[in-house]
Amino acid sequence: MILGVRRILRLCECEQIRGAGGVEENPGGAKRRMPKLRIPAKIWNNQKVKNQPADDQLDCTQQQEEQLEETQPEERLEEVSRRLILREEDLFGKDSHCEEEEDQLQQDFEGLSVQIWMAIHESFSPLTSSAEALESLRSAVTSILQQEVQDQRWRDSPKEQVPVWRPQRWFSTHNQLLQKMVESRLSRAVEENSRETDQLSSVVKKQVRCMGKRVEEDLLIVVRKLKGCYPAKVDILNVYAGLYHRTFSARLAELTSSGLETDDCSYLLFWVNHYYPQEILKHKELDGQIKTACLGSLLLKDALTQLEEQYLTHRQEKVNLWLNAILMKEQESWLSENAPELIDSYYFSPLAIDVIQLINGSLTEFNQTIKNRNKLVRITVHLENFFSSYKKCLEDFMKGNHSNTHSVVKAQLVCEQQLSEYLSRQTEGLSEELRRRCLDSLAALRDCGYRYFTCPLQDQIKVRLSQLWTPVWVDGSLPVVDLLLDFLNQQLVDITDLKPTCRQSLLCVLYHDVVLQYVKKMMKMKMRSKKQQGAGAQRMNEDAQKLDCFFKEEGCAETSWLCEMLCILAEILRLQDPASIQLEIVNLARSFPDLSGAHVSELLSLKTGLSAADVRSIRQSVEENRLLVDSTNHSPQFFSRIKVKWINNKINQIGLKT
Template sequence: MKTAEKRENKVDQLSTSLKREVCQMGKQVQKDLLRVVRNLRECYPPDFDICRTYARIYHQTFSTRLQELARSSVDFEDCLYILSWIVDYYPKNILKHKELEVHINNSSLGPLLPEEDLTRLEEQYFSYKENEVRKWLFTALEKDVKKWSDGIEPEIMDGYYFSNLAADVLPLVDITVSDVKALLGSESKAWCLLTQLDSFLTSYKTSLEKLVKRKPKNIPKILSANLVDIHHFRDYVQRPEHLFSDDTRTACLSTLADLKNICHKYFLSRIHTELKPLYRKLWTQAWFAGHCEVVEDLMKALEENMDQFKELKPVCREGSSEEWLCQILPKLSEILRLQDLGSLQLEIATLARDYPDISEQQILVVLNLKTNLSSSDLCSIEACLSENRSRPGTESSPAFFSKVLVKQDTLCYNSCN
């Protein structure tokens, strides 16, 4: 008796009349079917299949009422409750009772709602969740942007600047994606939900670009904190268990790479400005004559500049782990070392084959450091280079030289043709 009263109280505590009615009906279905199994089953011959007969009748009655409720104007909470009963409570709790399951063929009962009604509820639920995720993301971004505008410095944790943006939104997104997938049984809906993250990252990028243009005093600290956020977002997007479509994952990673580059470009541009006088000494005859002193001055200046990154989280200071980058300088060094024209042509042809993005202008800049090359030598090298470029190449290294700017007036020469 007390157990029954507790159940009644739980039903009464539900927040809407629709929830109370659905819950009451569902529990009554189970209660009455248990009576059929326990008390009536033995009163009928086996061929009457009385348990399944009653199950079909109760199922149809419950289904008819749910259709009426679903076709009324239900709000999100009631919509979610009906879907939860259809997907979870009714098939897994009501009909899966250990005493009922043996005597009832669940698969023969059919769906509780026609496809049209179910689809309408699913679309209402998904639309609400989609808007909810969008609101979370952009509200969190707006709060961060306001902090930037108000000059509020980011917090320090364990000695490093950090921001809560990723930590605030990613768990909410992750939980919502899991809920949508579980309730709707659709990975495609989860994919659609995660497109909101793509739109959010694009807005994040725009906000960061505007910040860099304004150049507030505390921008190094803000960018240091944002690099941590960018790292966390990238880690989330890259994980294969997260349900991104290929297009959305690619778009997100591209935007995150842009975000990281915005921060890196700001920091590096300041360093390059300070080091520019030292750069001018590199790849000159003076450098060849006393390169140790030039390199020492450059390293000292770099070390002094690195102090500004001591409050940047180590994972955001890591350089590239690509080994092919280490091969470029030795190849250029070999071009400068070689004196024999044939060997030089071969080395340049090999360099152009391995790095097809290198331009003739860039090659001429390197050759300009060699004082023993005549105009005919340059023409011979150009002809050899053109011939080798026309041949189909094998798989080459990633682009590098296309990102290295060379002034157009650095070296000019007349065509050999």
């Protein structure tokens, strides 16, 4: 019986040789013919069909089906198995039996085993899809399990009473045969090398894809057809999944043992970490049925770590190289003295889109190649240096005398906005610390661009606001703010070709600068009488409304707090009652936490009617009612840009101590 099993396994290994005529070459070179086995006509015909030219297979298959319809149905394998078991029990239940009967029974068992193993071996044959072939497979499986039960019945019997062929261990042989089949099918998959792999650039990629697709196709055949031929307790899907997993894993280990090119390394990692576990094992027809936790990774941890490190090192260098190339290309376009491209009537640069596409592409590839998400920072680590270099390059360019500086800066402000929005949304691959540093670099670049447009206006703004708190301004005969807004309206024509959202942000900065100059001028006013301060406060309210209306029309709706602040300052000037002044200043300090004690002293110095005790009380109340630091993080910054005299700061410190 053991010789019979070995012969079957040998037959399965030599399937293709048998189809070519049954001749095999032995290692010594001499040819010998395989022993002829008793194979059912149906299975033998299937083998002949497989070895005929492809053009003739269809006709041959049709002829075979017609022949099968004409013949009587063969006895099912499970019935033969059951009958042989009965003969065995009857024969060995006697006190003595004929040796010839025992030999004949053993031969019949061997004949049955040949038919069973051939039925198993044909599991993935195209002909197995027929109902008759599937029934034959089911019957073969039932026979194997019957023989397993019979093995157990003889287990405790005295050795001299047990048939020589027991235990047969057909289920173990079945699993060995499946292992041979899986190995053979993966080998043939590589040899066949389907047309789908023609576009792949290397032998390694073709081998990985061929084997991987064969695993996918065969597991789907198992779940669709073969699974129904096995009882649930066998769990044949997981049996095959384990065999294919281990065999595929061993083949991949062979491929990686001698080292891989970086491109092949990336492709193999894609299969190991993404396609195999996500697309094959979690295929909609397989998901939830395969015990993936028991399979583990296709590669051992050390081999996988080595490949991932090779990939990450290469990818990190590539990202850095590509970022530098993007910046260099951008610099070359600046120095060409040509204006950037106009899109939708505003200047545009491709730098931001190139960077975003590079990072997105790298992150997408990473997610399909590397399992450990913590290693994503290896891809984005160069962003901080890139943005810092980007800012420095723009600053250096702006220092030169170039005819296209205006248009270049406008295009870079658009890039900054696109990149900042991208980094703010991007939650993957960026630590909070790295994100903050990158955004800080971009904010510095943006401020640099804003200063380019606002700095030339600063002197003109100061000149036009110099008439504030003069008698002609107080009595309304000199419309200082109206004249300033007319001037700004003329200057803003120069930024009509700036992207609208960037233009709005720039105008918000300009609005902030105008109000800053306005408040600085107010703190230096010389009018001390109640009447003058009351009239000045009224004029401040009017100016605040004019400024707010002008900049709102330009899209600066988010800076209305500047108008509110001017109105609070105007109210402080108008009020004369110490308690009322105290309430307004406390309100101002809570709304603008950067209002320092020195600023409070500067404001109080404008109020001539306050006693020293009133001043100390107000300052103390302001300090006691300030908001906690944690609650002021999102408060607008304004007064920190207004410097107060050193002597006022010193007086403020002394006053708080007394």
